[in-house]
Amino acid sequence: MTSSTHAQLPATSAPGWIWDILVCPECGAPLRDTAGAGLLACEGTGCGFRSSYAGRVFNLLPRELDRFQRAEDTWRKSHFDALARSVPQMNPHQYEAFKLLNVITYYAFTSQFFFFRDYFAKTYTLRGRGLEIGGASGQLSGFVKLFYPDTEMLATDVAPINVEMGAEMAELLRFGTDYLATVDAERLPFRRESFDFLCSSGMLHHLGNMRRALRQGHTVLKPGGRWYVVNELAIGSLPRKFWNSRLGAKGKWAETTGIRENSYTLGEWRTHFADAGFRIVDEYFNRNSKQKLLSWPRSLYYAAIAKLPLALVKTGIPCEVNFVLQKI
Ligand SMILES: C[S@@+](CC[C@H](N)C(=O)[O-])C[C@H]1O[C@@H](n2cnc3c(N)ncnc32)[C@H](O)[C@@H]1O
């Protein structure tokens, strides 16, 4: 993380519950806070993992990341570099406001907010301690804190630039997110049964080893805990051939950004969840075109498939799907 972000965070050591659940992301041994100096050290013999925290923002990334995981950071950095170049007249103070405005007016943010406000918060009751995985700028955690203020939230992502942004967003919007951290979904640095619920939005399909991430999530959940998997895609195996190819939207995106993009059929999702020890307690195909505002073709597409029988959509017509998983 950059020193500029650290400068905005409280310098004192982070108080509270995070210390009860932290373990080394590489060997699982306890992590020691080195005398409140902002440094973390693994107590495992021969491990040598060291890291840092500043205020309530923790770096819990393993030392080795694959190229796709690194691309999540480098691509986002290049995106913000281009944004900065587009407004050379702005001083750094103005640019900070400009950058944050760009984030909160972006489709992904507004559509997710509408989904959360109009569907999620009216449908589910969340209690206790939650972990968001692959949260980018952590807005889902922020929405959770806003609608369920008694919850405790830790927002995480594999890309440091996203977590920095998450800290800025949380401050700007007074989200009250308890902690933020860089974390790899496949190597969660938390003790068993640390969380009452997990949530992730559009994250699972980026993973190289989704099976491992699901098992890890299962381990850190308390018995009966739930994982709210939102904003994923279910797609038939035929349309997927095109969608993920060099000519399809996902294929092109993966090539441009270097980010890993997988797609799954509904049957594959269900199998993955069952194999990891989860029961699906809810499955919601979101076809609300008002929550698909990235582009008018996308909105139009969802308005069109909303008229089809759900059973037909489930046979493989590409559609956003949201799952609620329960640890068996
Ligand atoms: C499509 S974005 C979604 C971001 C945010 N949750 C949202 O819905 O707007 C996918 C996110 O997953 C994160 N991600 C990818 N691989 C990851 C991994 N191995 N562990 C944790 N996060 C990961 C990326 O950095 C990125 O922020």
Ligand SMILES: [Zn+2]
């Ligand atoms: Zn270790």
